[in-house]
Amino acid sequence: GESVGLHLPTLSVQEGDNSIINCAYSNSASDYFIWYKQESGKGPQFIIDIRSNMDKRQGQRVTVLLNKTVKHLSLQIAATQPGDSAVYFCAENMGNYGQNFVFGPGTRLSVLP
Amino acid sequence: DTEVTQTPKHLVMGMTNKKSLKCEQHMGHRAMYWYKQKAKKPPELMFVYSYEKLSINESVPSRFSPECPNSSLLNLHLHALQPEDSALYLCASSQDGGLAKNIQYFGAGTRLSVL
Numbered sequence: 001g002e003s004v005g006l007h008l009p010t011l012s013v014q015e016g017d018n019s020i021i022n023c024a025y026s027n028s029a030s031d032y033f034i035w036y037k038q039e040s041g042k043g044p045q046f047i048i049d050i051r052s053n054m055d056k057r058q059g060q061r062v063t064v065l066l067n068k069t070v071k072h073l074s075l076q077i078a079a080t081q082p083g084d085s086a087v088y089f090c091a092e093n094m095g096n097y098g099q100n101f102v103f104g105p106g107t108r109l110s111v112l113p
Numbered sequence: 114d115t116e117v118t119q120t121p122k123h124l125v126m127g128m129t130n131k132k133s134l135k136c137e138q139h140m141g142h143r144a145m146y147w148y149k150q151k152a153k154k155p156p157e158l159m160f161v162y163s164y165e166k167l168s169i170n171e172s173v174p175s176r177f178s179p180e181c182p183n184s185s186l187l188n189l190h191l192h193a194l195q196p197e198d199s200a201l202y203l204c205a206s207s208q209d210g211g212l213a214k215n216i217q218y219f220g221a222g223t224r225l226s227v228l
Contacts (some may be wrong), residue, residue: 003137008153018133027147034216041221042221042222043117043203043205043219043220043221043222044156044203044217046216046218069162086220089155089156098159099144099146099161099163099168099169099207099215100169101158101217102158103155103156103157104155105154105155106153106154106155109217
């Protein structure tokens with residue numbers, strides 16, 4: 001299940017289940033979004049991106065959905081594996097041709113054996 | 114090679130010290146970035162260099178001074194920092210050829226402690 005408090009929201013899922021991580025973005029004019037994965041002791045790593053003229057994009061085991069009406073992004077991870085345990089950030093482009101990204105608060109994904 | 118290398122990995126400094134963080138990439142990227150990340154928080158953009166010119170400064174205090182000596186190197190000079198500046202400092206780079214070419218590749222960061 002998901003817990004949200006004063007600290008980083010955490011989502012716990014069983015290995016092999018599908019994960020859905022949600023993100024609300026702030027700027028209705030944002031035209032480009034990226035999901036990053038950050039493992040402990042590492043910098044963020046690109047997972048998948050989506051432009052505002054799309055509502056869905058699929059990668060390997062991951063799918064990003066964009067709902068511009070409610071300014072909402074989600075990241076779906078199929079068959080979640082222990083190696084998926086990390087903090088996941090959505091980032092929205094605030095302009096300057098994609099140089100100025102603002103990151104969401106992040107969600108910690110914990111994969112249970 | 115999709116590596117961004119940051120040195121040092123850890124740094125402890127006093128409030129009167131002067132130190133520098135270094136970042137290097139050899140991907141031919143022309144945009145380089147500094148972010149600050151506090152514990153359990155998202156990265157926050159500090160500076161962006163595009164073609165070795167400062168293109169974004171997110172109202173960062175002058176005790177942080179960026180420098181881009183060439184397209185592969187990015188430095189962050191630190192002077193008279195405060196304890197609240199303790200954080201993970203991340204460097205990133207991107208191609209800088211328009212929207213879809215600005216996927217940023219991040220280094221592992223320098224963990225800075227200011228005493």
